[in-house]
Amino acid sequence: MGWETVLYSVLAGVVTAPILIKLFYPHFLTDARFILKSLPITKLERNIKNNVSIITRFIQQAAARPDRRFLMFEEEVYTYRQMDRWSNRVGHFFHGQGPRAGETVAIFMLNEPAYLAVFLGLSKLGTTSALLNSNLRSKSLLHCFNVSGAKNLIVGKEEALRSAILEILPELQQQGVTVWVLGDQVQENGLLPLEERVEAASGEPIPEELRADIKMKDIMAYIYTSGTTGLPKAAKVSYARMVYASMFFGLSGATKDDVVYCALPLYHSAALCIGLAGTVETGCTWVLRRKFSASKFWDDCRKYNVTVVQYIGELLRYLCAQPKRANDKDNQVWGALGNGLRPEVWSEFQERFGVSDVVEFYAATEGNVGFVNVLQKFGAIGYASPLMRKLRPCNFVKYDVATGEPIRDENGWCIETKPGENGLVIAPITQRTFFDGYAGKKALSEKKILRDVFKKGDGYFNSGDVLFMDTDYFVYFVDRLGDTFRWKGENVATTEVSQVLSEHEPIQEANVYGVKIPGYDGRAGMASIIVRPDHSLDLPKLYEHVAQYLPPYAVPRFLRMQQAIDVTGTFKQKKVASVEEGFDPRQVSDPLYFMDTSSKTYRPVDQDLYDKIIKGEVTVN
Incomplete structure (x- = not known):
């Protein structure tokens, strides 16, 4: 075969390939764009394989860029070096108090820099942090603490938090729990002052051998979620799950040069897993607010030169409900990252405030299935073509509206929906798409697992959420089933x-x-x-x-x-x-x-x- 024949064959292939692709797999180019946008995930999977945790990445970032701003909070600014040394002091102090790798310490605090120092410091010891919802009181609060199995409780400096703990203090004391409180005015019996003791501790690095036995499957935190059993359940957040959560910043396009604003509570996975972990992974600067304020939101963004904001859907609706101002577009925010955004708010938010990119995602604290709208499809939560579902397995199945349970065929198998239909999203439980479950009785975790779904013996995580997949394989959130x-x-x-x-x-x-x-x-x-x-x-x-x-x-x-x-x-x-x-x-x-x-x-x-x-x-x- 002469070179002319080869050249003509190559040219013919170049000309006909797009036609054949369009004819036999019209979604090839969309798949290719999605894969290119999703490349940050491959690095994180290498980190998981090599046991490189978020704590390891934080220590690496503090060494590589010690003077870069890590956190801004009100008028306070902390560099990576400063937060590293502060968290070291927390770790050294608590190491002397008894908690060891694998044990649990509960945190009951509002958003503030000390929350991050405590969490990072405890994690450097390899201990698990139980992140108690600061809104909980009485029986619910005591229940959540007890589920964690903690013997140490760290309480924020606010009087409301201290009062909530005093209400259940007799029960905690009966269990031999040590209660540490931040702030200067600690006078009640049974509450031990923490700040001065931490300040007196060493800021030198925590010995790595203290957490040497910690693996990716081990639990880094408990984050509480509501389930059909009524009282909150403690979802297990493994070290691997935290690494996966850190991908969202990268998928949104955020880099080390960005300043990300978060007004969500740290006891939530949106703030702690996505926000903190994403900040650590990218090496960017995180702005944390004590509590969300619709009227102060954009003033904060201008004050701190914010470029990316984290949200939940309701938060952006509150912003759009504010009276219009002449300086609404006077900001440097190019991106918004979050979930639960309704289409009618989506368009208004972008147009009114001049935010070019909205990266909506779908995930659950304990779930093994997630989507990210990296392709900027309006209203969508992600993309799930057949190829994508091979790479990241999940299924959409028919369900009973009244019971919320999957509908099964005459052989007992679940029935998959077709593009253009609503379906209950489920995902196979494997070593790669794992389900950590909940603390406590095994039955709590078992309730989220569907058995014998498509074949005997298989197991799938039941998200409890109804999604819609259009004929182009873009996915949209519809509703949540159950109680x-x-x-x-x-x-x-x-x-x-x-x-x-x-x-x-x-x-x-x-x-x-x-x-x-x-x-x-x-x-x-x-x-x-x-x-x-x-x-x-x-x-x-x-x-x-x-x-x-x-x-x-x-x-x-x-x-x-x-x-x-x-x-x-x-x-x-x-x-x-x-x-x-x-x-x-x-x-x-x-x-x-x-x-x-x-x-x-x-x-x-x-x-x-x-x-x-x-x-x-x-x-x-």
């Missing part, structure tokens, strides 16, 4: 709320569910209530009760007074019909009430109030 719904960016467990309601003497039974409100992300809590015979319900007292014993996001926004609650043959409360009826007085003949935060009570819902809520004239806080 858990999302409100204010938090998971609300209906059985936990029902339990608190039922502890109020006049209430005999409560059925809790979430209802949709136009213009709001997630679902607002609603409770159908049966009052005990010969009792009357004092609404201000009920308001006081739920406000005291529930986190703010879990307090029911609506009440429905019923004579009886429908149940299934196995005595499970039926929710589907109640969810559909919502709080519309035209569909519900029972008395309806709306939470009035200004007067601290519940007031009746009539047609006028209902219309105002639907139109957005009355805010649901």
Whole structure:
């Protein structure tokens, strides 16, 4: 064969290849773009294989760029070197107190630099940190602490946190728990001052041998999530999971030169896993706010020269609800990274504030399936072509709307949906797509696993989430199934709320569910209530009760007074019909009430109030 023939053959291949690709696999180019955008994942998988943890990466970054700004908080600035030495002092002090690699220390703090110093310092010892939700009180708080198995508890300096711990201190003391408190005014018996002791400790590096036996499968943190059992569950966050979480900054396009803003709580995986781990991996600067403020958000971005912001969907909706300002686009923010963003807010946010890139992702703290919209497809959470699902296995299956359970065929196997249909997303549990589960009884983890899905003996993680995949394989979030719904960016467990309601003497039974409100992300809590015979319900007292014993996001926004609650043959409360009826007085003949935060009570819902809520004239806080 002459060179002319070879040349013509090559040219013919070059000309016809795109045509053949388009004809036989039209999504090839999209796959190629997605793979190129996802290259940061390969480095992280090498880190996992080589046992290079986030702590190792933090120490490496502190050595390589010690004077680079690591954290900005209010008027405080900490370099990588300063945070490294601070966390060393924490580690040296606690090493002298007894906690060793593999043991657990609980943290109950609000966002502040000390939180990061404590977490990093404990992690340098190889200990596990249990990150307690700072909104929890009473029984829920004690439950979450007990699940962790910790014998040491570190409490932030705020009076509200200290008061919450004093409420359960007798139980903690009975268990032999040591309680350490930050701040200067520590006088209560049983609370030990921590700050001066840490300041007096050595800032020299923590000996690596103290954590030498820690492997990627070991647990770095417990992050609490709500499940169908009611009380929060402690999701196990392994060292490998933290490494995977660090990929989101890189996938969003963030580099060491970026300044990333976070106003989300550190007890959440969005802040700790994605924010802290992403900062450590990229070597960028992280701006942390004590608490989210819609009115101060953009002022902060200008003050700190922020280039990327972290969000949950509700957060960006709050920003768009703020009065328009002439300087709305006066910022350096080019990217937003987060999840739960509704399409109507997405476009308004980008147009109003001039943010060019929105990188929406889908993930769960304990889950083994995730998506990232690195291709900037409007409204999507990611891309899942057949090739992508081979590389990152997951499946979309048919489900029963009433029960939330997968529908099975005549042979007992789950049924996969087709592009263009809603499906329950599940993922096989393998060494690569692992499910760490929850602390405590094995049954808690087992409830999230589907068995014998496509063949005998297989196991799949059940996300409990319904997603939609279009014919181009872009994936969109639809809804969450089961007894858990999302409100204010938090998971609300209906059985936990029902339990608190039922502890109020006049209430005999409560059925809790979430209802949709136009213009709001997630679902607002609603409770159908049966009052005990010969009792009357004092609404201000009920308001006081739920406000005291529930986190703010879990307090029911609506009440429905019923004579009886429908149940299934196995005595499970039926929710589907109640969810559909919502709080519309035209569909519900029972008395309806709306939470009035200004007067601290519940007031009746009539047609006028209902219309105002639907139109957005009355805010649901």
